[in-house]
Amino acid sequence: xxxxxxxxxxxxxxxxxxxxxxxxxxxxxxxxxxxxxxxxxxxxxxxxxxxxxxxxxxxxxxxxxxxxxxxxxxxx
Numbered sequence: 001x002x003x004x005x006x007x008x009x010x011x012x013x014x015x016x017x018x019x020x021x022x023x024x025x026x027x028x029x030x031x032x033x034x035x036x037x038x039x040x041x042x043x044x045x046x047x048x049x050x051x052x053x054x055x056x057x058x059x060x061x062x063x064x065x066x067x068x069x070x071x072x073x074x075x076x
Contacts, residue, residue: 022047 022044029035029043053059069075 018051 026040026043030040035043065076
């Protein structure tokens with residue numbers, strides 16, 4: 001899923017950042033929105049699928065920002 005850069009440890013850092021991000025989102029979904037185990041499992045799968053698509057350059061950072069703004073009405 002991630003390109004490896006052994007010289008800088010970029011892959012390790014990127015994986016850690018993504019894992020922390022996912023854990024924070026899951027905590028919020030469980031604590032604030034009462035997501036249950038099955039909901040959390042679906043979220044994890046969708047999150048990883050989206051990351052995989054992003055890594056394969058199927059869409060860009062700007063594409064995501066624009067989609068969230070246009071479809072949800074929220075600027076990030």
